[in-house]
Structures are given as C-alpha cells and as structure tokens.
Amino acid sequence: MTREPLQTGSTIDGFRIGEKIHTGGMATLWRVTRPDIEAPIVMKVPTLLDGEDATVIVGFEMEMMILPRLSGVHVPKFYAVGDFARQPYVVMEYIRGESVYALIDRAPLPPEEVVSLGAKVATALVDLHRQNVLHLDIKPSNVMLRESGEAALIDFGLSRHLLLPDLLEEEFRVPMGTGPYIAPEQIMKNRGDPRSDIYSLGVLLYYLATNVRPFGIPQAQSSLKNRLWRDPVPPRRLNPAIPAPLQEVILRCLEVDPDKRYATPAQLAFDLANMSQVVLTDRAHRLERNSFFDACKRWFAALGAEGGPQQPRTAQSNLAPIIMVAVDLSEDMEDLSDELRTNVKRVLATMPGVRIACVNVLKLSRITINYTLDESGRNIHVQRLVELKEWGRPLGLSQERITFHVIEHMDPAVALIDYARLNHVDQVLIGARTTSTLRRLLGSTASQVVAEAPCTVTVVRVPLNSGTVEVAADSEAARADSP
Amino acid sequence: MRIAFLSDIHGNREALDACLAHTVRRQVDRLVFLGDLVGYGADPVYVVDRVREAMEKGALAILGNHDEAAAGGVTSGMNDYARAALEWTYNTLDADSRTFLTSLPMQIEEDGRLYVHAEASSPHSWSYITDVSAAERSLRSTAHRITFCGHVHKPQLYHMQPQRPPILFVPQGSTPIPLMGHRKWLAVQGAVGQPRDQNPLAAYTIYDTVTNEISFRRVSYDIEAAAQKIHAAKLPQILAARLFIGR
Numbered sequence: 001m002t003r004e005p006l007q008t009g010s011t012i013d014g015f016r017i018g019e020k021i022h023t024g025g026m027a028t029l030w031r032v033t034r035p036d037i038e039a040p041i042v043m044k045v046p047t048l049l050d051g052e053d054a055t056v057i058v059g060f061e062m063e064m065m066i067l068p069r070l071s072g073v074h075v076p077k078f079y080a081v082g083d084f085a086r087q088p089y090v091v092m093e094y095i096r097g098e099s100v101y102a103l104i105d106r107a108p109l110p111p112e113e114v115v116s117l118g119a120k121v122a123t124a125l126v127d128l129h130r131q132n133v134l135h136l137d138i139k140p141s142n143v144m145l146r147e148s149g150e151a152a153l154i155d156f157g158l159s160r161h162l163l164l165p166d167l168l169e170e171e172f173r174v175p176m177g178t179g180p181y182i183a184p185e186q187i188m189k190n191r192g193d194p195r196s197d198i199y200s201l202g203v204l205l206y207y208l209a210t211n212v213r214p215f216g217i218p219q220a221q222s223s224l225k226n227r228l229w230r231d232p233v234p235p236r237r238l239n240p241a242i243p244a245p246l247q248e249v250i251l252r253c254l255e256v257d258p259d260k261r262y263a264t265p266a267q268l269a270f271d272l273a274n275m276s277q278v279v280l281t282d283r284a285h286r287l288e289r290n291s292f293f294d295a296c297k298r299w300f301a302a303l304g305a306e307g308g309p310q311q312p313r314t315a316q317s318n319l320a321p322i323i324m325v326a327v328d329l330s331e332d333m334e335d336l337s338d339e340l341r342t343n344v345k346r347v348l349a350t351m352p353g354v355r356i357a358c359v360n361v362l363k364l365s366r367i368t369i370n371y372t373l374d375e376s377g378r379n380i381h382v383q384r385l386v387e388l389k390e391w392g393r394p395l396g397l398s399q400e401r402i403t404f405h406v407i408e409h410m411d412p413a414v415a416l417i418d419y420a421r422l423n424h425v426d427q428v429l430i431g432a433r434t435t436s437t438l439r440r441l442l443g444s445t446a447s448q449v450v451a452e453a454p455c456t457v458t459v460v461r462v463p464l465n466s467g468t469v470e471v472a473a474d475s476e477a478a479r480a481d482s483p
Numbered sequence: 484m485r486i487a488f489l490s491d492i493h494g495n496r497e498a499l500d501a502c503l504a505h506t507v508r509r510q511v512d513r514l515v516f517l518g519d520l521v522g523y524g525a526d527p528v529y530v531v532d533r534v535r536e537a538m539e540k541g542a543l544a545i546l547g548n549h550d551e552a553a554a555g556g557v558t559s560g561m562n563d564y565a566r567a568a569l570e571w572t573y574n575t576l577d578a579d580s581r582t583f584l585t586s587l588p589m590q591i592e593e594d595g596r597l598y599v600h601a602e603a604s605s606p607h608s609w610s611y612i613t614d615v616s617a618a619e620r621s622l623r624s625t626a627h628r629i630t631f632c633g634h635v636h637k638p639q640l641y642h643m644q645p646q647r648p649p650i651l652f653v654p655q656g657s658t659p660i661p662l663m664g665h666r667k668w669l670a671v672q673g674a675v676g677q678p679r680d681q682n683p684l685a686a687y688t689i690y691d692t693v694t695n696e697i698s699f700r701r702v703s704y705d706i707e708a709a710a711q712k713i714h715a716a717k718l719p720q721i722l723a724a725r726l727f728i729g730r
Contacts, residue, residue, distance in 0.1 A: 058644070061663050084664040164660050165642055165652035 040094035059157030074124035101140040107211035119272035120151040125265035132162045138200035139181045179218040195258040202253025210238040229295040234286040248284035263320030266424035279399040320353035321426035336431040361412035413448035490517035490633025494524025495676025498685040501704035517633040518547025518600030525712035546587035547600040548609040554584035564719035597627040601634040637680040638673035659696035683729035
C-alpha cells in the first residue's frame, strides 16, 4: 500500500482535508470539505493500518460496510468510503452537539435527566435494530446528543449487521467490546443478541445515575467475567435520590440472562417514557448485591458452558411487539369493547412476548370549561383508569405485560397517533363504530388512525347481523388491515 | 454491470425460464452459466438451446460434471439415478448439442473474478465445497479476489483474510452483501433446477460490479409441471419428488 500521508490542505477523491479534530487509538478524524456538499462533514481514517492489529482493520471494514446501509437521525449521515487498497476512509456528517461522554463530569445526574437520556438512547437503538444492525459498543463516547435533541450513535467498528457476514467473527479469540460496558453474552463470544445493546445502555445509565461504574474498569480478561456471577451494587444504595422505578429499569437492563432483560429497546423506551407505570419487582427495592454464596452457585452452574458464534436473534420486534389497544369505554359501545378484547386474546395466543398498552382518550371540550370531577364528585380521570383496568382484567395478563393509560386530549385520533409514535408501538388495535353515511362523510377516529399511524392498524368491528346486508358488504372492505 | 450467475439448471425448463424472466426484471446485463445445464431434469434440449441463444448475445457458460458425462456418455462414479438420468439425457440430446457441451471451458477468468463449476484447486476433480476446509483449499489456490461456483446446490458465501481461515456465511434473504475488498470471497450459488437447501425455490445470484454487491435470489416456478415431465419421461421418481422439498 503506497499512499500520501494525509495532511491539512491535501486533497483525496475531491475531499479537501481541513483540521485534524481527533486522534484516537483506532482512527483519526479530519474536518473535510467538498464543493458539492454543504453540510459539515468529517473523514474518519484508520490509524494503524500498516500495523499488525487485524481487529482495527476489520473493525474499519465493518464500519465501511455498515454505515452506508444506515439512515435516519439516529446515526451520522453517510457520504463516501475510500477504496481499501488505496486509502480507506469513511466520510460522514459532522454531528453538531454534545457527546454523552461530556455528561460524566456532572454525574451523578438528576434521575429525571438519566431517564430522559435513557429514553433517547433507547429510541436510537429502536431505529438501529429496525435496520438489522446491533451496535455492540454502546458507551458514553459513542453516543452524541444532537442540538435538535435526538441521540445519535457513532462508531460501528464492532457492530453487526444481522443480514450480512460478520467480518469480526474470525477475531473471536478475545471478546470484543469495551470492558466496563460489554454484555455477558459478548464476553462469552456471542455477537448476535440485540439485548447486548440494552445491557450496555444499562451500564451507561447506572454510571450516569451514580457516578460509579457497576463493574469498575476490568483490567484483565478474567475479571471481565466477574459480572456473570456478581450483581452490581444496587444504584439506590449509592445514590438514594434514585427513585425505585429507575433502579428497577437499570437493574433489569443489567440482568446477566438476556431473557430477563427488556426484550427490545422499544420496551425499554416504553418504560422510560412511562416511569409511573413501571412494575416494581424485587429489583426496585434491593439495597444489597447478591451474596458471595450466590455468586459461587452461579459460578459452578456456569462451569463448562462455553460460548461462541451463535445464530443471531432477529433484531426486529416480531417476537416481542408492543401492541396498543385503543379502548372506547362509552356505555353504548360495550359490544365493541368486548369484540376488541376477543381480538386481543387472539393476538396473545400467537405471540407470547407481546406487550399490551391499553389506551383511552378522555376527550376535552374546546368550548366549555372542563371539570375534573363528575356529578357525584368522583375524579373522572381516575374513574376512567379504573374502568380501563376492569376492561383489561379478563385478559389475565401479569403486570409487566399490560399497562393502562388515560390521555386527556381534545382530538382522540391525534392523541392515539402521537402515543403510537412516541412509544414505538408495532400495531394498533382500534374499534370502529358501525358505518353510517354521516361517519363516512366526516371521517371517524378509527379512519384517521388508520391513515396516519406509523404502524400496522387493525380495525375491529362488531360482527353484523346477516339481516343488514347493505352495511355488512360495506364493512367487509373496512375490516382489512391497513398496510 | 449486473451479472447473473445461474448454476445447476439440470434440464429444468420451468426453473430456468422463471429465473431468466427474473433477471430481466432485475435489469441484469449479462448471464453466466456455471455448469450442469443438463442431467436429472426432463428438458435438456430446451435448456441447451436457450443457453446457446444467450451465448450468442454475450452470455458465458462453463462445463459441469453432468454436462461432461451426458455429452460423453461416461457415467462412472455416478449414483444409480444420476446414471439413469444421464443415459436418458445422452440419448435425448443430438450430436450437435453434445458437441456443444464438450466444447465448454472448465473455467473463465474475468476482471479479477474466477468462474468455475466445482472449485478452483482442481476443477476437474469435481470436489464439493461442503465445509470451511474445502473452501480454504479453493480460495488459496487462486489469486482472484472473487470465485463464483456451484455444484453443491446450496447457497453459501465464504470470506477469508490473507492469514486466516475462511468464514462461512449462509445468505439470509436477498439483501445485497458488499464483498469488501480487503479479503477474498467464494460465492457458491444454489441450484436453479434442483435446490437442495430445503428451500424448493430456484436459486441464482446477481453480482453488481459497480457496487461490488452480491445478492442471492430465490424464484418460484411451476414445480408441478417440471415434476410431471420427469414422470412422463420415465426418469427416476425421486428426481421429481425432491423438487418439491428442495433436498
């Protein structure tokens, strides 16, 4: 490989090299410009290319493979890659904003800030996993906060695209990741589990909430494995200001067994956006880590279990979707809400990992003053919530799998659509009243949700009597799921 | 340029037609037939004619072990039903078609790519690439960056860095895979006419020389019709039955 050393003022493939803004162990970042690109851009160039460190080269190959395939606000926009044989580089958007790394100076952060940051990063992971990519190196320095507020993930050198060959598979002699943040299954050399990103995000949140790394900074290979047997000190022990629900969320992310963590980042984001609904388990109240005896038990149980490359889990939420059920509790709509429940039961029968969010909109009036109490002096909001829970009770779901939300809003359709978007809902079940000419002309809540929701919407109707032929034919078409 | 690689058609007219129609929809610029045009299926004449037509328009084709056996009437080393099919094929093809088959080259090299039916280390031994060590033997015996082959009827993609053993990737769906330049690649096509990876759909591959991406495609075709013709020709029943289950 013969090439000119890069320096400020030189030009490669039309990119003019500006100032050097970062020199790291793996790569150097340069500000660059090209006449046809207005946005601020940077060129990332691997540092040790002629050395022996194959992981650096392969990691860079990985980034060159994955970054061009990603899009959206949660990753840097991609512009160009350089030919590996001549001068490998990646040109990408320069993200204006702050690295989460800079927040560490202020740790412990107030719990509400940790929650809101966690929700942003979880949302970024939802977007990344939806594109079949696992980051596998989530840590403060790899998360940028855009000026517009969203979290953007950077550095895909250890990432895995689930539909493409894993170029790093051959480097499996050592676990790949960053010591303090790496998930137990990554230590056991499994690079195919989306929930590894949830674990690392848990470490990040723990650190920001307590100013202590849950597993310190492991110096040796062997000490990496400590996290497999020994639980971290519960964060509330280190910072009593942390509320129980936040400890619940963080410790659930840090479960050694991926099955005990959140199944998807969408479910984690859901809890972080609805902290009052987090179901508290033993995790929330723990003030002691597991005993030495318990750690020994786990250690013995794990003897002989060696990891290695495994079939990747699907990163999409097909197995653990969030389904929102828009429940109309009006008295004349009982048949419809029964039918809706029947449909939810059908979904539950086929998808054991599904999580149900029951939503009811308490419609506010535009004209009159809204009273929070009804004629008999009961709080309307609380009353609605009680009714909603009553509606959901026959489903027989444990608390972690069903949540109830009453939203006050002037426009029910807008409220439902916003809720679905903000909570990464995978599917909406909504009842539609029997068709009528008036409704067809004016449009119903259900039809607006069908038109505008960011996901699949299933419209549920009460089966019609065979006598009402005209309407039945009409509803046949309306019953089809929207795309 | 977008190149379609079609391997192991094995006289299956319906599968070939479905794949060729698919290549048109996918804006393929050139066809490469990676051997075993005949054997097993009931339409060897049709397949040979279509391939010859395509070659007049710039397509490439190389020799497969079944082509060699069917053209020469030499079936030593074949199992019973393969031999029965080859004898039938030999009698069905006219002399001109047989001459055409024998004229096919063992391998073709083009712009850093090698096209060969079985593998690169000893093409005429017709060894199968069934595991990493077989893939390594092939990869180490050629200087070409990408090798395209067929012969095993199961789509596989191996990649290898200079000082390391290769790694197998089993393609998932048709997502285009970039063949990153720092390593060597061995792309094993699935079979057009007799898939054996438990997926009965016809398999072929598109490689885009500009984006340097490969895409493993699967195409549905009229299996029923292909199977009925095998029955009607009184070829071994198993050759029809296995089409439905892809094994």
